[in-house]
Amino acid sequence: MRSINRRRFLQSTALAAIHAQSANAQQDDCPQQTELSGSSANMSKLGFSEETFSNDAYSHFVYSKGQGPAVIVMHELPGMDMHAVRFANRLVEHGFTVHMPLLFGDPLVSSPNLNYVRLCINKEFAYLKSNTSAPVCDWVRAFANHLGQSGTGRNIGVIGMCVTGAFAIPVIIDSKVRTVIISQPAIPLSMTYYLTKKGEGSWMEKLNIADEDLDKAVGTVKQENLHVVVQRFKEDRLCPPQRVQRIADVFGENASCYEYDRPRPEADKPHAILTVEYDKADCSPENPTRVALARVVSFLHENLNAQ
Known part of the structure; x- marks a missing residue:
């Protein structure tokens, strides 16, 4: 038990360092963004x-904004911070209604290390075990069906990122979800590999969902001719290439797989494509983060508006 706790402590400490490194990066040629401290009241101020x-047994706050097809955005390990909010706002600007569940942490607060420790002992997140579908996936599926039944989301998209990346897959089973974006799925992770690029193994293609649910999702997607996107940075060591390749392979012709170059020269081992790295990259349309967002937006419009 002591060795397990020590390993989790080291992993959470390293994750905090990763996040701090990204947060300290400078934005180039992009307008400064408003920063607000964490509270539901400030989420209201943001619209x-x-x-x-x-x-x-589970309840979550959901923060919604926009008009148009419904998209559920599951935030990353740091939480529903300003990077996640800015991504949601970009989707709103492109004509979507964004529904962002507060899955863990506090709104507008970034706590990657504390969140990691919490999730490792959290039954709702299946203790971040590989080959195990967490109950939170059932919650997101139920929320998607709730949107569909209420008339606010006839066709729904779901975006999972980082720790929630693979969660988007089982949500598509028996639900109103018509398409999913699986962005840099990071669980299970290896801090040894992240820091040294050593320690390759079978963990690299594993997912934090059950193989049975993966097979069911593949069956649903192929039977209903749905489509998924899976993406990562080429130099991402939290999301190894074997993992996204496995996802792309099992979904076959119904999947689009993209791997992107680093978005900034100083972005060593970049990870968060649509959030942190987007905010820190230059604003040129050729930047990989801008290309990725454009593809996501186009993909969502094509698969949600056309049905």
Whole structure:
């Protein structure tokens, strides 16, 4: 038990260092963004409405904004911080209604190390075990069906990123979800590999969802001719290439797989394509983060507006 706790402590400490390195990077040629401290009131100031949705034993606040096809955005390990909010706002600007569940942490607060420790002992997130579908996936699926039944989301897209990346896959089973974006799925992770690029193994293609649910999702996607996107940075060591390749292979012709170059010269081992790295990159349309967002937006419009 002591060795497990020590390993989790070291992993959380390293993750905090990764996040701090990204947060300290400079934005080039991009307008400065407003920073607000964490609270639901400040989410309201940013134009988001708040509701609580419960399913079985679990309840979460959901922050919504925009008009157009519904897109559920599952935030990354740092939490629903300003990087996640800016990404949501970009989707709103492109004509979507964004629904962002507060899955863990506090709104507008970034706590990657504390969140990692919490999730490792959290039953709702299946303790971040590989080959295990977490109950939170059922909650997101139930929320998607709630949107569909309420008439606010006839066709729904889901975006999972980082720790929630693979969670988007089982959500598509028996739900109103028509398409998913699986962005840099990072669990399971190896800090040894991240720091040294040593320690390759079978963990690199594993997912934090059950193989059975992966097979069911593939069956749903192929039977209903749905489509998924999976993406990562080429130099991302938290999301190894074997993992996204496995996802692309099992979904076959129904999947689009993209790997991107580093978005900044100083971005060593970049990870968060649509959030942190987007905010820190230059604003040229050729930047990999801008190309990735354009593809995501186009993909969502094509698969949600056309049905």
